[in-house]
Amino acid sequence: MKTLRKIVNVVSWIIIVMIGCTMLYKWNEIGQQVKAHSNLTGGFSMGDKSILVAIFMMEIIVNIIFTKGYDLPITKQLRQNTASILPDIINLFLQITALLVLSAFVLAAI
Numbered sequence: 001m002k003t004l005r006k007i008v009n010v011v012s013w014i015i016i017v018m019i020g021c022t023m024l025y026k027w028n029e030i031g032q033q034v035k036a037h038s039n040l041t042g043g044f045s046m047g048d049k050s051i052l053v054a055i056f057m058m059e060i061i062v063n064i065i066f067t068k069g070y071d072l073p074i075t076k077q078l079r080q081n082t083a084s085i086l087p088d089i090i091n092l093f094l095q096i097t098a099l100l101v102l103s104a105f106v107l108a109a110i
Helices: 002-029 051-067 074-079 085-108
Strands: 033-038 044-048
Touching: 002 051, 002 085, 033 085, 044 074, 051 085, 074 085
Parallel strands: none
Antiparallel strands: 033 044
């Protein structure tokens, strides 16, 4: 599991660096209004392109939290009650999901 965690951490940071470089490179080509929020019915609200910086920063912060091994309350409780790898699987799943969702908003504008 430790090897898988290291691979996910390295790949996630590579993806973040690539998205950041692409966003900087294409910044002048991005329109002033970008998709900033999605609701459950598939509708989008628009925001200024500066929101991309905030979304990108959230992506970095979330990835730092998961890379440093922070346990969410549910995974802390699972770790105390069981000796399984389920908490690690949950953390990896959440890290990958957060990375993909936040990256999708940035990439949709590019």
